[in-house]
Amino acid sequence: MSAFKDNLLAGKTAFVAGGTSGINLGIAKRYAELGAKVAVAGRNAEKAANAAAEIGRGAIGLSCDVRDYGQIRGALEEAAGQLGPLDIVVSGAAGNFVAPALGMSANGFKTVVDIDLNGTFNVFRACYDLLNRPGASLIAITAGQAVNPAMMQAHVCAAKAGINQLIRVLAMEWGPAGVRVNGISPGPIAGTEGMARLSPTPESDRAITARIPLRRFGEVGEVAESAVFLVSSSAAYVSGTILDCDGGSQLGDARDRDIGGGMS
Ligand code: HXC
Ligand code: NAP
Numbered sequence: 723m724s725a726f727k728d729n730l731l732a733g734k735t736a737f738v739a740g741g742t743s744g745i746n747l748g749i750a751k752r753y754a755e756l757g758a759k760v761a762v763a764g765r766n767a768e769k770a771a772n773a774a775a776e777i778g779r780g781a782i783g784l785s786c787d788v789r790d791y792g793q794i795r796g797a798l799e800e801a802a803g804q805l806g807p808l809d810i811v812v813s814g815a816a817g818n819f820v821a822p823a824l825g826m827s828a829n830g831f832k833t834v835v836d837i838d839l840n841g842t843f844n845v846f847r848a849c850y851d852l853l854n855r856p857g858a859s860l861i862a863i864t865a866g867q868a869v870n871p872a873m874m875q876a877h878v879c880a881a882k883a884g885i886n887q888l889i890r891v892l893a894m895e896w897g898p899a900g901v902r903v904n905g906i907s908p909g910p911i912a913g914t915e916g917m918a919r920l921s922p923t924p925e926s927d928r929a930i931t932a933r934i935p936l937r938r939f940g941e942v943g944e945v946a947e948s949a950v951f952l953v954s955s956s957a958a959y960v961s962g963t964i965l966d967c968d969g970g971s972q973l974g975d976a977r978d979r980d981i982g983g984g985m986s
Contacts, residue, residue, distance in 0.1 A: 726950050732757030734953075735805045735854070737798060739763050739788055739845045740815030742773040744914045746863065748942035749812055749949040754779045756950060758810065761801035763794075788815045788841030795848040807854040810953045813845040814863035816878075818919055823876045834877035839884040846892060846903070856900020859953040862889050864905045864964060866972045886964055893962030902961040904952045909968025912939040933977050935970030 731753055741750040741762030750773070754760045760781040762773050767785035774783030784800055786793035802808055817837040821830065842862050849860075867875050868882035886905060893903040910917050910930055917939070921927050931938055948967040951957055966972050 724947060724950075726756060726947070726954065728756065730756045730950065730954060731810075734758040734809040735760075735801075735807065736810035736812070736953075737761045737763070737801045737808050737849065738812040738814065739794065739797075739841070740863075741812065742766065742769045742783065744916065745908055745911055745942050745945050746812060746814035747773055747776070748946045749814070750781070751777050752943070752946035752950055753810065753953075754781055759805040761797075761805060763788075763797045763801075764815065788813075788844055789836045791844050791848060794841075794844050798845075798849050798852055802852040808849055808852050808858065809854045810859050810861075811845065811849045811853070812861045812863065812949065813842040815841050815845075816863070816916070818875075818878050818916060820874045820919060822874055826877065831877045831880075835881045835884070838878070838881035839888070842885050842888060846888075850896070850901075853901060858901045859957075860892070860896075860901065860903045861949060861952055862903075862905045864889070864907045866907055866909065866966075866968060868907065868964075869972060889964065890962045897961055902952075902957070904957075904960060904962065905964035906945060906948050906952065907964050907966045907968060907972070908940060908945045909934065909966070909971035910939045911942055911945060913942065933971075933975045934968075935973060935976040938969065940967060940969055 736753045736758045738746050738750040740746045742764035750760050750762045754777045763784040763786050764770050765787050770783030770785050774781040784797040786797040788794050817834050862885050864885045865882045867879040868886045889905045945967050948965050
């Protein structure tokens with residue numbers, strides 16, 4: 723159940739890059755439910771239009787590739803032109819595939835770094851002069867791979883680690899203008915493309931769940947609540963932080979162990 727009031731984001735405008743499916747679409751939907759005017763963007767124009775229709779409440783769907791500065795700038799200008807100066811910008815577009823470094827071409831590695839890391843720089847750099855300053859709030863979607871190395875994920879680990887540092891640098895550089903910059907690091911989230919790629923079977927799901935302190939995958943809606951908190955006035959003095967919404971996943975492997983003495 724949400725702790726936030728229905729009109730919390732009334733009068734605010736939000737742009738969600740990569741908001742046409744999965745976790746980011748969940749964030750965009752929640753912002754709209756709480757009264758924000760919302761734009762979502764992804765490469766596929768039809769998917770973007772469908773996402774906007776699903777969000778309703780006047781949401782707009784835009785097509786752009788975050789790897790192309792001109793395209794993302796154009797989408798941000800379109801959103802600000804139609805909806806007004808931007809109060810909230812979420813950078814969540816990402817790509818992933820499972821492969822060892824030796825099974826990855828230079829272009830394969832570059833592709834993921836370009837979407838995730840360079841894409842996040844592009845989104846934030848391109849939105850700056852369209853922001854409602856002071857008071858604007860930026861969120862980048864990162865992942866546990868930024869901190870904990872994972873085999874078969876060299877590209878994602880490198881890209882998301884870069885995003886974590888980008889968040890901190892921009893929080894320092896843009897804080898004086900009243901712009902807060904934070905990150906959310908989701909854990910394994912049920913029903914998403916990301917988890918379908920990383921955990922393709924019920925067996926792999928069970929193996930992952932067994933290691934998570936809270937013993938379950940997260941829900942898209944739970945990440946959305948974290949994204950509401952970070953842009954709300956309750957987080958007015960929060961900048962440069964990365965909020966782990968992951969059931970404790972990043973703390974380490976919390977599988978049951980028989981260590982004697984009745985503890986499990
Ligand atoms: C090895 C692969 C590969 C694979 C693609 N490549 N898939 N290499 N194993 N399984 C290589 C290609 O051969 C090519 O290199 C290069 O990557 C670019 O591939 P394209 O298909 O041309 O790229 P593009 O069309 O831009 O698509 C990008 C993509 C794709 C990342 C490859 O999967 C995509 O669009 N993904 C978006 C959706 C997504 O991934 N969602 C999950 C996000 S979750 P060569 O050398 O042949 O040219 C996430 C994980 C976070 O981010 C952590 C979760 C816990
Ligand atoms: P998803 O459904 O695949 O969403 C990815 C979004 O990004 C889509 O809207 C996609 O639309 C868009 N996109 C991809 N490449 C793009 C590009 N080059 N330019 C513009 N848009 C692009 O993924 P998800 O699993 O929900 O993950 C969402 C975010 O959470 C990602 O940042 C991911 O790294 C992070 N995360 C996910 C999990 C998880 O459990 N799923 C865990 C940790 C972190 P198009 O394909 O139409 O472009």
